Amino acid sequence: xxxxxxxxxxxxxxxxxxxxxxxxxxxxxxxxxxxxxxxxxxxxxxxxxxxxxxxxxxxxxxxxxxxxxxxxxxxxxxxxxxxxxxxxxxxxxxxxxxxxxxxxxxxxxxxxxxxxxxxxxxxxxxxxxxxxxxxxxxxxxxxxxxxxxxxxxxxxxxxxxxxxxxxxxxxxxxxxxxxxxxxxxxxxxxxxxxxxxxxxxxxxxxxxxxxxxxxxxxxxxxxxxxxxxxxxxxxxxxxxxxxxxxxxxxxxxxxxxxxxxxxxxxxxxxxxxxxxxx
Numbered sequence: 001x002x003x004x005x006x007x008x009x010x011x012x013x014x015x016x017x018x019x020x021x022x023x024x025x026x027x028x029x030x031x032x033x034x035x036x037x038x039x040x041x042x043x044x045x046x047x048x049x050x051x052x053x054x055x056x057x058x059x060x061x062x063x064x065x066x067x068x069x070x071x072x073x074x075x076x077x078x079x080x081x082x083x084x085x086x087x088x089x090x091x092x093x094x095x096x097x098x099x100x101x102x103x104x105x106x107x108x109x110x111x112x113x114x115x116x117x118x119x120x121x122x123x124x125x126x127x128x129x130x131x132x133x134x135x136x137x138x139x140x141x142x143x144x145x146x147x148x149x150x151x152x153x154x155x156x157x158x159x160x161x162x163x164x165x166x167x168x169x170x171x172x173x174x175x176x177x178x179x180x181x182x183x184x185x186x187x188x189x190x191x192x193x194x195x196x197x198x199x200x201x202x203x204x205x206x207x208x209x210x211x212x213x214x215x216x217x218x219x220x221x222x223x224x225x226x227x228x229x230x231x232x233x234x235x236x237x238x239x240x241x242x243x244x245x246x247x248x249x250x251x252x253x254x255x256x257x258x259x260x261x262x263x264x265x266x267x268x269x270x271x272x273x274x275x276x277x278x
Contacts, residue, residue: 005073007081007085007088008068008069011068019054023058032053033112034112036100036104036109048096048097049089052112052117054113060113075121075125078129084121087121090182091182094116094174094175094178095117095119095120095174095178096174098174099171099174102212119152119173119175122145125145126197130197132144149201150201153172153204155172177202177205177209180201256269
């Protein structure tokens with residue numbers, strides 16, 4: 001059983017606590033999840049980090065935390081707390097930035113999960129310690145960590161192409177690549193010692209990222225964000241569309257006031273008028 005360092009323990013506790021609050025409080029969940037328009041138009045950049053501590057379900061959370069547990073011990077012990085945390089958060093933010101770029105014209109696209117950060121930890125571990133056997137809670141799986149990493153990438157690619165949930169699968173690949181690169185930057189000798197496995201894993205990730213960025217149509221993505229033309233609007237187009245819609249709503253409410261007086265407005269209509277006037 002690998003002993004976890006203090007940073008790993010803190011991250012696990014934070015993920016459990018924040019995810020639990022998200023499960024219980026939908027408003028909290030909606031306020032901090034990754035959502036394209038909230039980030040690009042409303043400049044709510046905290047979502048690039050906060051979304052990584054929210055999860056869609058206990059199963060989603062537990063899978064990420066078990067994966068983090070399996071790969072964190074050796075990495076934190078060898079690199080130290082600050083380098084470990086650097087890999088975690090740079091992978092988290094980098095993975096979300098990739099998803100943000102891919103879905104920049106899909107305003108209502110949303111996602112949550114620590115997967116980008118966890119992938120960064122997994123692939124940093126693979127880059128530095130390829131062939132290290134992994135185990136869960138003292139039970140050895142007797143497979144090298146790079147095999148688990150390859151399976152994780154396959155799962156991520158399936159998640160992107162099927163798009164059956166709002167887990168940030170695109171962030172898996174971005175986080176994986178960034179985690180590997182940061183680890184190599186911290187320990188450059190790893191590139192010399194482990195270049196075969198690093199190359200074998202990095203090239204497919206880079207290739208797939210290129211495809212989903214430049215030629216997503218060839219993946220036959222079964223996803224309304226890629227199939228529906230109504231979602232392929234630029235930020236300016238979405239802003240203008242929203243502005244026109246709000247103005248129509250305001251005009252409708254003002255017309256009702258002019259005909260029947262302000263007392264004719266329902267509570268919901270008054271709240272709507274108040275929000276539009278801000």
